[in-house]
Amino acid sequence: MPSRRQLLQASALASGLGALGLTASTVQAATSGPVYAYVGTYSDGGKPWRGGRGLGVHQFVLDSATGALKPIPGAPPAVTSAGEGAKLRNPASLARHPKLPMLYAANEFEAGSVSAFRIGADGALSFVSETACGGKDPAYISVHPDGRFLFTANYASGDVSVIALRADGTPDAGTPAVVYKDVEACGASTPCKPGADVVPAAARSHEGFATSDHDGPHAHMVHADPKGNFVLVADLGLDRVISYRFDRITGVLSQPSTVAVSESSGARHFVFHPNGKWLYLVNEEASTIAFMRYDSATGVLTLVSETSALPKGFKGTSYASGIRMLPDGQHFVSLNRLHDSISLFKIDARTGAPTLVREEWSRGNYPRSCTLDPSGRFLYVCHNKQGDNVSVFRVQGGDIKFTGQYVAVGSAAAIEFSA
Numbered sequence: 001m002p003s004r005r006q007l008l009q010a011s012a013l014a015s016g017l018g019a020l021g022l023t024a025s026t027v028q029a030a031t032s033g034p035v036y037a038y039v040g041t042y043s044d045g046g047k048p049w050r051g052g053r054g055l056g057v058h059q060f061v062l063d064s065a066t067g068a069l070k071p072i073p074g075a076p077p078a079v080t081s082a083g084e085g086a087k088l089r090n091p092a093s094l095a096r097h098p099k100l101p102m103l104y105a106a107n108e109f110e111a112g113s114v115s116a117f118r119i120g121a122d123g124a125l126s127f128v129s130e131t132a133c134g135g136k137d138p139a140y141i142s143v144h145p146d147g148r149f150l151f152t153a154n155y156a157s158g159d160v161s162v163i164a165l166r167a168d169g170t171p172d173a174g175t176p177a178v179v180y181k182d183v184e185a186c187g188a189s190t191p192c193k194p195g196a197d198v199v200p201a202a203a204r205s206h207e208g209f210a211t212s213d214h215d216g217p218h219a220h221m222v223h224a225d226p227k228g229n230f231v232l233v234a235d236l237g238l239d240r241v242i243s244y245r246f247d248r249i250t251g252v253l254s255q256p257s258t259v260a261v262s263e264s265s266g267a268r269h270f271v272f273h274p275n276g277k278w279l280y281l282v283n284e285e286a287s288t289i290a291f292m293r294y295d296s297a298t299g300v301l302t303l304v305s306e307t308s309a310l311p312k313g314f315k316g317t318s319y320a321s322g323i324r325m326l327p328d329g330q331h332f333v334s335l336n337r338l339h340d341s342i343s344l345f346k347i348d349a350r351t352g353a354p355t356l357v358r359e360e361w362s363r364g365n366y367p368r369s370c371t372l373d374p375s376g377r378f379l380y381v382c383h384n385k386q387g388d389n390v391s392v393f394r395v396q397g398g399d400i401k402f403t404g405q406y407v408a409v410g411s412a413a414a415i416e417f418s419a
Contacts, residue, residue, distance in 0.1 A: 036123035053410030102169035106141035158217025185256035203262030205308030230299035327376035
């Protein structure tokens with residue numbers, strides 16, 4: 001039987017890992033059996049910037065010693081079918097069920113949907129069902145820590161969907177997705193409207209800054225807070241983060257509060273610090289990191305600062321994208337597309353303020369997202385434009401080092417792990 005100290009240590013570890021996007025089950029898997037990796041891709045061009053060279057959801061087994069991703073013996077290289085002869089269309093964002101062997105993909109096309117897959121004992125995926133999400137172009141998917149609901153951020157329609165899950169982890173086909181319009185979260189006291197497609201001088205982190213999609217709301221990420229009591233949405237078109245109180249029984253989102261970043265900076269993706277009190281948000285178009293304080297009792301965010309994610313003096317266009325906290329809780333990384341780099345930040349232990357330490361070439365073109373393996377020893381960067389690969393970095397304390405390994409995947413958009 002484990003000692004009381006061991007139980008306390010395990011509890012503390014699970015709490016910290018939850019804030020990092022890891023779970024106790026995945027850590028256990030990393031030490032007790034094979035770990036599998038799934039790469040979501042753009043498989044249907046649709047829009048030129050998407051690529052469309054992926055096969056669907058590519059599947060691999062992880063070499064825990066080297067970080068290499070290898071084909072699963074006896075399994076096809078990718079799951080391509082959406083059932084009844086249909087092909088998967090742009091399964092570009094993935095999420096794992098926190099308790100069950102289920103994987104979900106947000107299919108990013110106009111009639112957006114969610115595909116559910118069962119993870120077999122050998123790591124191979126089998127298609128279960130496809131469910132309409134009620135929004136257009138779902139760009140992000142996540143599952144609530146309780147495992148009873150999943151969420152999609154629907155970029156083109158500017159809204160968020162809540163989909164109920166059955167006890168076996170499959171979407172409840174009898175309960176339609178509930179859709180929340182981002183603009184409806186804005187009241188008279190906190191009006192939010194699309195900004196201009198120009199980043200004000202005060203928000204610029206570089207010359208030749210990017211501008212686009214400030215014609216209306218564009219939800220880019222939706223994720224529960226570490227305690228699961230609130231659900232947060234980053235909206236690029238509104239330059240805001242919306243925080244909803246979440247009913248864990250009914251799945252209802254209510255009592256929204258919003259916080260604004262610099263006009264036209266383009267709120268995209270965020271990550272919590274393990275203490276649950278600090279949040280770091282990537283602003284895509286200004287290429288900045290917004291540092292916010294978070295009140296877990298009320299769900300209210302307060303903007304503290306915005307820091308450039310690009311080298312001082314950089315001139316040119318770049319779009320910031322993914323962000324990930326490193327296991328030490330003292331550093332995080334963010335991605336820069338076109339600059340094609342990984343920015344490494346140091347966190348002030350007292351104040352939480354981030355400081356840019358250095359940049360590392362991402363070893364590919366247009367890095368869209370990055371994810372840690374369950375052990376936290378390797379960082380995987382997905383390149384989804386001309387790069388068509390996943391590059392592998394070893395995490396060493398508060399730093400990263402390229403392993404020399406690439407995984408060839410067409411239009412790689414996101415990677416998720418399981419055991």
